[in-house]
Amino acid sequence: MINRKRLRFANRDLPFQLVLLAFGIVTFFPLVLVVITSFKSNTQFYHNFWLPELPLHLGNYTSAFRIIWRFIVNSVIYSGSTICLIAAIASVAGYVFARFRFPFKTVLFLGFITLIMVPGVLTLAPRFVLVRDLGLVNTPFALISVWVSGGLVLSTWLMRSYFESLPQELFDAAYVDGAAERQVFIYVSVPLARPMIATVAMTTLISSWNDLIWPLVTITDKSQMPLALGLMQFSSDFETDWGTLFAGYVISSIPLLCVFAVAMRQFISGLTSGSIKA
Amino acid sequence: MWRAKWLYLALLIPVALLLIFEWLPAFSALYNSLYIWNGGKVHFYVGLEHYERMLSDRTFRVAITNLVGFLFFRVVMQTVLPFFAAEMIVNLRSQRWSYWWKIIFVFPMVVPTILNYLIWRFIYNPQVGLLNEGLKLVGLGEYTHAWLGDPLTVMWALAFVRFPWLPTLQFLIILGGLQTIPKEVHESAAIDGAGFWRRLFYIDIPMTRRQITLAMILTMIFMTQRFDLFLVMTDGGPGYSSMVPALQLFQSAFNFLEFGYASAIGVVLFVAMLALTVINLRVSAGATN
Numbered sequence: 001m002i003n004r005k006r007l008r009f010a011n012r013d014l015p016f017q018l019v020l021l022a023f024g025i026v027t028f029f030p031l032v033l034v035v036i037t038s039f040k041s042n043t044q045f046y047h048n049f050w051l052p053e054l055p056l057h058l059g060n061y062t063s064a065f066r067i068i069w070r071f072i073v074n075s076v077i078y079s080g081s082t083i084c085l086i087a088a089i090a091s092v093a094g095y096v097f098a099r100f101r102f103p104f105k106t107v108l109f110l111g112f113i114t115l116i117m118v119p120g121v122l123t124l125a126p127r128f129v130l131v132r133d134l135g136l137v138n139t140p141f142a143l144i145s146v147w148v149s150g151g152l153v154l155s156t157w158l159m160r161s162y163f164e165s166l167p168q169e170l171f172d173a174a175y176v177d178g179a180a181e182r183q184v185f186i187y188v189s190v191p192l193a194r195p196m197i198a199t200v201a202m203t204t205l206i207s208s209w210n211d212l213i214w215p216l217v218t219i220t221d222k223s224q225m226p227l228a229l230g231l232m233q234f235s236s237d238f239e240t241d242w243g244t245l246f247a248g249y250v251i252s253s254i255p256l257l258c259v260f261a262v263a264m265r266q267f268i269s270g271l272t273s274g275s276i277k278a
Numbered sequence: 279m280w281r282a283k284w285l286y287l288a289l290l291i292p293v294a295l296l297l298i299f300e301w302l303p304a305f306s307a308l309y310n311s312l313y314i315w316n317g318g319k320v321h322f323y324v325g326l327e328h329y330e331r332m333l334s335d336r337t338f339r340v341a342i343t344n345l346v347g348f349l350f351f352r353v354v355m356q357t358v359l360p361f362f363a364a365e366m367i368v369n370l371r372s373q374r375w376s377y378w379w380k381i382i383f384v385f386p387m388v389v390p391t392i393l394n395y396l397i398w399r400f401i402y403n404p405q406v407g408l409l410n411e412g413l414k415l416v417g418l419g420e421y422t423h424a425w426l427g428d429p430l431t432v433m434w435a436l437a438f439v440r441f442p443w444l445p446t447l448q449f450l451i452i453l454g455g456l457q458t459i460p461k462e463v464h465e466s467a468a469i470d471g472a473g474f475w476r477r478l479f480y481i482d483i484p485m486t487r488r489q490i491t492l493a494m495i496l497t498m499i500f501m502t503q504r505f506d507l508f509l510v511m512t513d514g515g516p517g518y519s520s521m522v523p524a525l526q527l528f529q530s531a532f533n534f535l536e537f538g539y540a541s542a543i544g545v546v547l548f549v550a551m552l553a554l555t556v557i558n559l560r561v562s563a564g565a566t567n
Contacts, residue, residue, distance in 0.1 A: 012371060013370050013371050013372055013375070016366040016367075016369060016370055017370070017375065019362075019366060020363065020366055020367070020379055023363060023383075023442055023444075024379075024382055024383070026441075026442050027383075027386060027442060027443050027444075028386075030397050030398075030401060030408060031386070031389065031397070033408060034397055034400075045406075046406070049406070049411045050411075050415070089291055089292050089295075090292075092288050093288070093289055093292045096285050096288050096289055100281075100285055102281075102282040102285050102286075103282065108289065108293065111293070111296065111301070112292075112296065115296065115300050115301075115304075117551075117552060117555075118300065118304050118548065119499070119502070119503040119544075119547065119548055119551055120503055121502075121503040121505075121524045121527060121544055121547055122304060122307050122541075122544035122545065122547065122548045123300065123303035123304050123306075123307060123544075124527070124528070124531070124540075124544070125307070125317070125527070125531035125532075125537050125540045125541060125544070126302075126303040126304075126306035126307050126310060126537070126541065127299065127303035128317075128531070128532075129306075129317050129537065130298075130299070130302065130303060130306070132317075145295070145299060146299050148295060149295040149296055149298070149299035149300055150299070150300070152292050152295060152296065153296070153300070156292065206387065209390065210390055210391040210392070212391070212392050212506045212509075212510070213505075213506055213509070213528070217532060227390060228390055228391070228392045231390065231392050231393060231396065232392060232396075232510065235396050242406075249393050249396070249397070252390055252393065253388055253389045253390065253393065256387070256388035256389075256390070257388045259388075260385070260387075260388045264381060
């Protein structure tokens, strides 16, 4: 009896499951083929397009890694510093906007959020001239300064609305215990805001990691390229060496894969809660 | 006032950063759209000439037409697909599968965006591409094609890039909306005898209208200003048959050193995006009332 009931439930799910499965297969098929091809030599690839073939050419991975590792290290440094700076600056600014009243507060805050409507493509060319004239071209600062200021717009807004949603009693309790404002911020507010800080970190990671255009115009030195730009370079250098090319593609997906494995739940819930408010 | 001094000090860094790297370039773009400017010393006033030039610029006209078609296609695709996937996932009886499907469909975001474009360049590769090989495999060898090399197929090929991948952000937004519909609403609808389709059109779509609108606006804004897809896959070619305005802006500035004209294109795009967003918000607000 129980079994039959379970079966009926399963049957009700079946059409949905099949459609979702089809979706999944079509989405993942190219990625799977890339992984399969990354173990082949060119002869194997031209001879047998679809199926895996022995022997596996692990050499593809060593030769790809020799080039890709630097881009990955660069990207970790650039995105890492961007995330730390944005988390620190946006928490302070969001806290100040959420918890205090002071002259010109509204004007200042409007100066932040109206920028949401200014598209990056409008500012691209003049910003390049500015960064070039500041002498930042081919330095990490060209990327970090612009990523931080661009990311601050949304992050400050998110942090502000999060701090505003915390109940006043929490702060009152801390004040009664004799905490100074700085202590309240560090020991009460920041720990409470951890979920929102994680959301900010995650969105900053994704957008800086994937940015191609800004590095393309500001970084020409190969040894300083972040991953996205490095991959473009790599793909034209190894255009017809399919095994090495795809091995490089697989290697460059590993860093975010690790983040995803560790912070899977955060990835999903954080991005949803952050974006719904926006 | 003493206290306010500390608050201003705390805001000094972010305000300075935004002034220098956001506001200054934004106003520079507005201002320099009235100038001929090579990004350096050559700089003189031409008034609205760049805007007039845009009206008669054939490349720009093609770019606009391409963008409108591309936007239409992508907005529909990137709203309908995530909506149906989310609808099915939310409707699963099995909570465990529901959870796993979410993870499976968010997973492709670990692949760097540019890799997806490079992989799709391989899919459309005329010699050893996945699409042509697939056609040969199922005996449709005569339909193999240089998909990105033919002006007639290039925009379609680009429109289908990453199909049927669910755009992560839009997917999660719509999923979030569907998950907040109370169970009781669905239960009482079931008691009243509403099937899947009636429920879809009378409950789920109306109740997630805000999320659907947001997903559409986001797709429009992303697609209007992002041109990395076009840059990586075709660079606007063959000829300028896959040109879009943002790519033309990029090429004007960085290939031809016409920073003034690039700024003018930027201003037009900015105004267009603003208008699109306002119209979209109005329409969705009107539909709810």
